[in-house]
Each structure stands twice: as C-alpha cells, then as structure tokens.
Amino acid sequence: MKKWIISLFSTILVWGAGVFVFFYIKETVPKKLTASSELVVEAQAEEEKVPTELKDVIHHTQKLVVKIQLADGSLGSGFLYNNKGDVVTNAHVVANAKDVTIITSDSREFSGTVIGISQETDVAVVRVPGLEGTEPLKIAADRKGVVGDEVLALGSPLGLQNTVTTGIISGIDRDMDIEPFHYEDVYQISAPIAPGNSGGPLVDSKTGEVLGINSAGTDKGAIGFSIPMTSILSLIEGWVKTPMTTIPELDLGTEGYAYEDEYSLEDYSSYLVNYFYESLNYGDYVTAYSLLGSAWKSGTTYEKFREGYLNTRSVNIDDLTATSEGDHATVVAIISAEERKSGSLILSKYKATYEVRYENDQLKLISGKAERIN
Template identity: 60%
Template sequence: MKNKWIISGVLTFLILGGGTYYFLYMKENIPMQLTASSNLIKATDEDVSEPQVELKDLKEVIHETQKLVVKIELEDGSLGSGFLYNDKGDIVTNAHVVANAKEVKVNTTDSKEFTGEVIGISNDTDIAVVRVEGLKEVAPLKIARTRTAEIGDEVLALGSPLGFQNTVTTGIISGLERDLNIDNFKYEDVYQISAPIAPGNSGGPLVDRKTGEVLGINSAASNQGTIGFSIPITDVLPLIEGWSETPMTSLPNVSFQSEQPLFDGGGSIEEYAQYVVNYFYESLNFGDYVTAYSLLGSSWQSKTNYTDFRKGYLDTTSVYVEEIILSNEEEAVTAVATIVADERNNGANKTARYKVTYELGYENDQLKLLSGKGEEIK
C-alpha cells in the first residue's frame, strides 16, 4: 500500500512538472512564432518578384544595339530605319517608311545588303514588319515586353538620320500619353522624347540607356525644337506578333508620303569617313573582330585573312581614337588618326600611342577602309 502511494506521488509530480514546463515553453515561444514572417509568404514574395535587369555601360549598350539596327531603302530613294525583333529575321519599322512597297533594300551596319519582304503593315497605326531571310537565327534586340517608360528615363534613339547609318542620340522621356495625327495615322499615348531625331530615324528603336531594352519605335519629330515621338513597343506587340506568325497575303494601300530622299553617300564623305574609323575601333574595343573586319575593303581582305587580322589584336585590351584629321580628294578620303591602346606584352601591360593613316573609298555604295598603315608615337 505504501509503495502505491509512492508511485502515485511520483506520477503526480511528473505530470505537474511536465505541464509547468509546457506552459512556460508555450508562453515563451508561441508569441515569437506568431510575429515571425511566414515561410509561405516569404517563398511567395521571392517567386513573384521580377528578375533583376542587368545594368550596362553606355558604350556597351550602344555597341550591342547598333549591330541590330538596319537602314531601309526603297526604289524611289527614300529611307528609314528598323531593328531586328525576333530570330525569324523580322524587322520592325514604321508603316510610312515602307508604304506601298512589297520589297525593300535592307543594309546592316557591317555593310551587308539584303532584300526584305513586307509581311505586315497598318494604314491606321504607323507600324510595319519586314522579313529578311538572310537574318534568320540572328539573336534580336531585347524587348521590354511588360515595362513601360516613365518621365525622366534616360533613352537612346538609334537610326539613320539623313542617311548616316546607326547614328545614336541621347535624351530622356520628356512626356507621356501624347496624342497626335499625321496624315492617316493616329498616334495615341506615345512617348515624347528629347533625343533629337531627323528624317531617316523613323522606324529605329528607342532604347533604355541602362539596360539596352527596346522601349519604343521612333516615329515622328516636331518641326520646332528637339521634340520627338516614339510609339511604346508594348502597345503594338500584339500587332507585330500577329504578322510574324501569320504574314499578310495582300498589303493595303497606305496613303503616306515616304520620308526624305537619300542624299549622295548619306551626307559629306568626310563625316561618314570619321564615323567608319570610329566604328572600326569601337568594334575592336569590344572584341567584335567580325564587324571590324567587315569594314575593310575587298583588296585589304584579300591580303589579310580574318584569322590573321583577329590575331593581330588579341593582345590589345582596349583602344580608342584620340583625334582624326581628314582630307578629301574626289571620291576618296584620307584619315590620319591618333589612337591610344592598352596592350599586353610578355605578361606586362603598357599603354601606347599610334599614328595610323587610312584611305577610304566606296565599294558597292558602302564606304570602306581600303588600306592602312601605322607607326608608334615615341
């Protein structure tokens, strides 16, 4: 009987002790769990957050974008711009750039020329799509599919104003939701931009200065001041994608006069020569040896194959043009440039300055570096 009382007392003590411990544990920990962030909510927040967009250097954005912007020419000599939208070889441009044309000439930055077919065009919205078979499988520009621009966003406008292919101007989004009518086209909720644009810019991309994403299609400019207008790409994506999936079998007549007649050589040959020399070294600076090599004339390329050309610049870590002096003789231009290069030499880095002299002239309507020579400035 005594043993039973002892066992009963022990059990009672254990029950009371366990209950007290559980009460104290609940009092200490449950409030903390109630105020702690939910793992489910945390996981959900991480899942729905938008991916971080990579920010890029200005020169990097320009270089990557320029290669995918084209000049569009019609038989009557009028011109405009466009940009590669997808890997089917589809070029987005303005309807008024390719109005009433079935086929157009498309020129790329590396001086290649293609024939493009208009596969979609609107007579209400100033948008058209040109398919270029030769540009299939080429990686296109990145499109801001869900993000719209805001006032103050820094932007780049690329195109071929007055025939100067792949000219870049900078500015900001200076206005939103602008409405205007030009001939039969209605421009609704378009961006107003401060980046200067001119005839030939139409159809070129409006690019985010920090990410390189296409925000809009440059379409019109004010006659006064440096005010331009760009159609938000998000507003016309369904139209563009519809034509890409199902090209139009017959094209409507578009009552809009095409832009500016193409000037001889797109401006003065000296200005174009300066652009070509700068673009040559810009391509080298980014390791884009293919584009740089394409700027050489056929005679130079016949004497120097691509492999040897590339090998000659592999130890150049960076290079830029310090000064260019141009002289013009009839259809040829001599460019004397001072360049600064950072080079690797037997494991050591050094900075050197060179004087280089180029002869430039036209081949198949494209200005090329026909010959060149250089010497180090001691």
C-alpha cells in the first residue's frame, strides 16, 4: 500500500512538472523570441541607416542615368524613375520631339517616346519599353533638401566631362524665369550644372535618393539650379498613369540651359574602356561582362571572365588614347593593376589594346589583349 501511494505521488509530481514546463515555455519563450526578433529588426534598421560610401552612390546612380539624343543631334540627360521604363528629364531636353533615342551607361540604345511634357515647368517624361523591369533610382518623395545637404549632380553617362559634380544645396526657394519656363522654389546648388548635367538627377550623396532634376546653370561662378522632386511628383505621376496623346510645341531660347556637345567615336570608346575598368574596380563583373561583344563572349563564359579578375584588387588607368577609322576605334590603355599573388599584393603594369565597334546599335568591346610592361 505504501509503495502504491509513493508511486502515485511520484507520478503526480512528474505530471505537475510537465505541466509547469509546458506553460512556462508557452508563456515565456515566445516573448523571448519576440524580443530577440525585435532586436534583430532594430539591428537591421540600424544597419540600413549606415551611410553608403560616396563612390558606391556614384557608381550605382550612374548606371541609371541615361543620355537622350534627338533626331536633330541635340543631347541631354535623364534618369530612370520607375520600373515601367519611364525616364524623367527636363522639358527643354526633349522639346518638340516625340521619339528619342536613349543610351544607357553600358552603351545600349533604346527607342523612347515622350509621354508627358510641361509648357510651364521644365520637366518631361520619356517612356522606354526596353528599360521596363529595371530597378529605378530611389526618389525622395516625402522630403525636401535643406541648405547644407551634400549633393551630386549627375549628367549624361556618355559625356566625358562633368559627368559627376559635387557640392551642397546652397540656397532654397529660389524663383526665376528662363523662357518659356518659370522656376519656383528651386534649389540653388554649388555643384555646377555644366554640359551633360541638364536633365540628370540631383542626388543626396549619403542616401543615393533623388532630390531634384538638374535644370539650369550660370557662368557666374559655380552655381546651378535644380527642381525639387516634391514639387513635380504629381505632374510626373499624372503622365505615367495617363500619357499625353498630343505633345505641345515649345519655343525655346538657349540662355541658362546646359546642353551637351556632340562627342566623337573616340570619346565614346574611351568612356567605354573607362567604364569597363570602373565596373571591375567595384566588383561589378556582370556590368563589365555586358560590355563585351558577342564574339568575345562566345569564347569566354561569364564564370571564366569573372575568375580572371578575382585576384585583381584594383586597376588604375595611367594613360589612355583612342583612334578611329571608319566605324571602329582602337583604344590603348596603360594600366597599373594591384594583384594578389602567393598571398602577397604586387603592382603590375600592362598595355591593354581594345577594338571597339557598334554591334546591333550598341557600342561594344569587340576584342582585347594585354601585355605586361616594365
């Protein structure tokens, strides 16, 4: 009898302990997990707040800035606004044109159609079906820049000069008229709006967000003017949702605007080689590989191409010359490469020669060879 009572008592204790553990786990562990999850979320949020390096902001933004070319040869800039392939630019860049050519930073060419343009505000939208699905730049939709914000003014990716200028917002709420447009509450910036910048984005150098559209400049010092995105978003969104069926004509003067000069095949080819090495330096092998022509790609897989540069830490172009004949160009680059070999870093010099030509309306590196030099 005594043994039976002891056995029953032991069983009750085991059951009680089991019930206690069950409810303890049920009530306590989820709270701890929730607290841990909250800490993870907070840590991730803190990580997202860490400013991006300036060079990374520039490289990422440049890839989404495009050159806009009209049938009459005039040129300007724009930037990818959404994943529908819509490009935002200045109205004066695409004035009196319906169809334009869009050239990306990796020399791809696409057809674009103006779907919206203002006769009063210097803004327009070009729809580019070939860019649909491409992740666009981030837009600062809910905040305006303030005096002292560090900014980048980016222009045509194929313009070799003044592609990127740096500065600060040096004034706000500036008003002016450059016929036929009225500029109201625009940013005054110390980054000059020079040829190649007009129509490009004004970017927060810390976050990479687009604050405005670079629109006009002055030759009286390093001063530029940019239209805040917050003041034109409703206009842009209206055209995105309901494209204009008739494009109005504009009577433009040239005073104050930043037009880009025409560039030669040598200029474009030099830019392409520079962009190739820039992409390698950022470890952006996908972009670098995309610049190769079809014949080069057919003999070199992406994996093999990437493997060939994994031990290259950085490349600096010491000298670059380009010559052209007919429809192709030859670019010779003297480069210094910091390479990892046997666990050490060594500096090597090379003479690299590239043949550049248009392939399906896209400028490509058709072939390349390098020889080591002293």
